[in-house]
Amino acid sequence: MAKKSAREKxxxxxxxxxxVMEKAVWGMQPGESLVVxxxxxxxxxxxxxxxxxxxxxxxxKAEMAVKEECDATCPLSTAIFVRMVADAxxxxxxxxxxxxEVSPFWRLIDGQHKIAxxxxxxxxxxxxxxxxxxxx
Numbered sequence: 001m002a003k004k005s006a007r008e009k010x011x012x013x014x015x016x017x018x019x020v021m022e023k024a025v026w027g028m029q030p031g032e033s034l035v036v037x038x039x040x041x042x043x044x045x046x047x048x049x050x051x052x053x054x055x056x057x058x059x060x061k062a063e064m065a066v067k068e069e070c071d072a073t074c075p076l077s078t079a080i081f082v083r084m085v086a087d088a089x090x091x092x093x094x095x096x097x098x099x100x101e102v103s104p105f106w107r108l109i110d111g112q113h114k115i116a117x118x119x120x121x122x123x124x125x126x127x128x129x130x131x132x133x134x135x136x
Contacts (some may be wrong), residue, residue, distance in 0.1 A: 006087035014038040016069060032071040037064060042081040049107040052133045057082060057108060079115065082108060086119045090133075093121075099129060106130055 004135060016135060017036040019027050045064070049055055061073035082105065089102035109115050111123030 006084065006091040008086040010043060010084050011086075016041060016068070018068065020075075026072070026075055028072055034072050034074055034083065035065060036074045036077050037069040037072040037081060039081045039084045042065075042078065043085045043098050043103050046085055046103050046105055046108050047080075049095070050105065051104075052136055053080060054107050054130060054134075058115075071082065083115050083119065086121075090121050104129075107133070 005108065016038050019034045019036065020033075021030055021032050021034060023030055027035075034069050035119070042060070045060055057078060061075065061078055065071060065073045084108070085103050086105040092102040106126045106129040109126065111127040116123045116126055
């Protein structure tokens with residue numbers, strides 16, 4: 001069986017989950033609530049960051065926790081899903097899509113972010129995209 005492409009992985013539908021913590025972890029206390037987003041929710045969030053603006057993953061997690069009426073957003077799954085979005089976008093770029101046709105992951109991570117060091121694109125390109133958009 002052929003390996004799924006990054007865009008195929010991103011397209012797999014999942015349901016978000018809300019979890020009540022049973023023990024202290026990630027700075028959370030027992031009884032606090034945590035939302036586990038989906039790749040599609042993260043993708044939609046990134047696509048809705050306006051051109052010329054940037055946010056951080058921490059911004060996204062805080063905003064999504066409030067939106068979902070939870071105390072926090074799962075940091076582990078969120079980072080995985082951001083990477084999935086970036087991988088799918090990079091795959092599209094390598095297949096000839098324009099930057100305007102893919103999810104603008106560079107609005108959420110800069111070239112020095114640890115995720116940027118794991119994806120298959122030069123981190124300088126990420127910073128160049130951010131600078132170009134900020135200058136427009």
